[in-house]
Amino acid sequence: MAAIRHVEICNFRGIAYLSWAPKEGINALIGPGDVGKSTVLEAIDLVLGTRRSTFTDTDFHCLNVEQPISIEVTVGDLPRELLDLELYSAAIRGWSAVTSELADEPGEGLEPVITLKVTVSESCEATWQLHSERLAANELPRAMRNDHRAMIMAQRLGSAVGQHLAWGPTSSLSKLSGSGKGMGAALARAGRAARDDFTVADAPALKPAVTAAQQVARDLAVPAALDAIAALDPRSVNISNGAIALHGSNHVPLRALGTGSSRLLAAGLQAKVSRSVPVLLLDEVEHGLEPHRIARLLHYLGSKETESRPQVIMTTHSPVVLRELSAEQLCVARSDIGKTLRLERFGEAERGLLRTHAEAFLSAAILVCEGPTEIGLMRGFDLFWSSCNQLSLAFLGISLVDGKGTPNAQKTALQFSAAGFEVALLRDSDVPPPQNEQTFRGRGCPVFCWRDGHATENELFDSLPPEALPELIAIADKHHTSTVVDTNLGSHGLNKDSITALRTRPTDAHRSILAKAARSGAWFKRIDFGEEVAREVVCPNFTSLTGQLPITIQEIWTWTRRFAPPNDT
Missing domain, CATH: 3.40.50.300 (P-loop containing nucleotide triphosphate hydrolases)
Incomplete structure (x- = not known):
């Protein structure tokens, strides 16, 4: 073949x-x-x-x-x-x-x-x-x-x-019909039958015009038109191969099916021939x-x-x-600045990634995030950047991948890099990174992280101004109830009065306790929770942030702009 x-x-x-x-x-x-x-x-x-x-x-x-x-x-x-x-x-x-x-x-x-x-x-x-x-x-x-x-x-x-669901010159049905011997005669008979079956009674609106034509023929001495009738013109009624199509049991042509069904049927017929x-x-x-x-x-x-x-x-x-x-069976399309297109194949090493992160293979670049909180934060920042008339991650072709914690995040990022993708890693720093992170960095791939010893919750509560801390607590209350949040705070040494004071007038001394309670209670361990934190609290207070958080976010923003079209950076 x-x-x-x-x-x-x-x-x-x-x-x-x-x-x-x-x-x-x-x-x-x-x-x-x-x-x-x-x-x-x-x-x-x-x-x-x-x-x-x-x-x-x-x-x-x-x-x-x-x-x-x-x-x-x-x-x-x-x-x-x-x-x-x-x-x-x-x-x-x-x-x-x-x-x-x-x-x-x-x-x-x-x-x-x-x-x-x-x-x-x-x-x-x-x-x-x-x-x-x-x-x-x-x-x-x-x-x-x-x-x-x-x-x-x-x-x-x-x-x-639709042409593939009818008998036409190049359709699959014509090929499946073989030589089509006798088709011409059958079509000619169908045309004659259509003409024989039509009478002016089928279209009463034609009768006045026919009568007028007969009268004009009599007045102007045109004998051939004295008995004029309305009928189908053989030159116009030309039933070709394309006039025969597959129909459903309700007599509706199958080429009137929805786009998906008609393509599915046509592709199957094509495979048959x-x-x-x-x-x-x-x-x-x-x-x-x-x-x-x-x-x-x-x-x-x-x-x-x-x-x-x-x-x-x-x-x-x-x-x-x-x-x-x-x-x-896959070829990823990659284009250089000069638009030299490359179609590169994958191998056995990418099979696992295809099963777990198929969406990322459709993007131009990938940001592997340690977990759902980090993905949510990036989605929230993306919405904020878009509202400031900056290019979105979707426009830049950047996808966010859940690394599912250390050391799996580093492993996933390294695998995507080895597959030829532009990749960066966002992780927190509460535990030392695995050795393969150095290999990842050695490939020229950036790693974005917080201060040593800081999880994402630590960086959030340490970086925000004191007046914004109750807003983080309010988000936790909304999704986990205030009773659960108070229980989390109590498990870290706070009594009822201290919790009340923390909720109304938090101080710098409360920051580490809030971070510990947020981590143990998984206050923001969901993508939508992290997105809300970034969108509702962090972004509106971005100019007042201290510590590593604003620095890391700015580094990520700069990295994402690498994928902007020329003159759009």
Whole structure:
């Protein structure tokens, strides 16, 4: 079954350059938005798809029309007809599966492949042709027969898939119907029956016009129109293949289904005819589907199969898809400043992270937080920054990951760094960090933390001005009740009168007791609690903070701005 071995894209839309070797089976492109994943599918479709597109200046990278658009798709596992040396001898090239390198001539140990190329010049005129250095040097013909091209074509399924649920020229149903012998005669009979069945009685509003036409014919001596009637014009009633579609039991066409259901059915039909269309392109595979149907579709496309299946190249922003696929089936899209796009694969080491932190794989950068309190604080600060007209973490493509305490947080951060992500760590300092933190720092990754011996609760109660401390206590009261909070305070040596004084007029001497009670009572050990603390108490008092807290938060803010677009820092 034909499969894409290599894709090379130059100067096309958001991609300055890409060189990528997809694998057989499923290739899921993941990563942050607007990095170029869908553009890869569009480029492949332009070369191997059934349509011909018109181009404008906006299709050139950064509107640079002086450099032509060039898209090359190399295909292997060729059908016997394409290995005909008489037709394509100068077009056959060699592909090394070991080194993922392309040679212009076939050779020992190399798979015979062909390259199809689309070039778009400054005039926005496109050229589709077979490509090899020998063809170019000898000015040989570069055309490919249409029936041969159909053997290696790709089928793209977008949001509009209704044509695949009807019998059309390129639909899956037509391929499943085989030659379609006798279809033309059946359609002609259907057209005649429609015309025979129609009478003016079906549309009474037509009768006055028909009568008027007959009168005019009599007055102007047009004998052929004396008995004029209203009927369906054979030239207008042209029932083609596309007029026959799948219908439900209620006689409603299935292409009227919701987006998710229609895509699911069309993708399944495409998989059924994979021998006819060996490459399937799916943009946003999860679009319109519930998690259980996403899993079913991926299974149907061969996510768990080892035998030869259609090659599938898809994009996704769904953690459900990431958890269903193996690490080897994923390619993360990363872009340099010059928009050289890289599609990098994961391995066995990332399998565990995919199960526990799939969402983070869809981001540009990751801040691993020691626990839910730290995640909540960062979410609260993010809301505060956004309210001050600063770019949000979501805009910057930064995700927050729960490290689930020391030393697991350091381990998680190191694993993400080894997988090629931009990673930072936020932890408290109540216990010494594990040795692997030094390894993490050695990779150039920042660690944000409080003063030695300080947990997050210590830093909060030590940094806020005295008048803000009752606000923290009020949040604890709201979520745990004042009775529980008083019990926590009493367990650290305070009597009823001291607790009353602390609640109304806290002093510096009360700070350590409040921190101990907050830690033992888990006052803020939830993401939403930590978010409320940052949003309602810390941020409004930020200019009055002392100690390490404002310094660390400023360091984190500076780190996050690294991921801002140019001129947006």
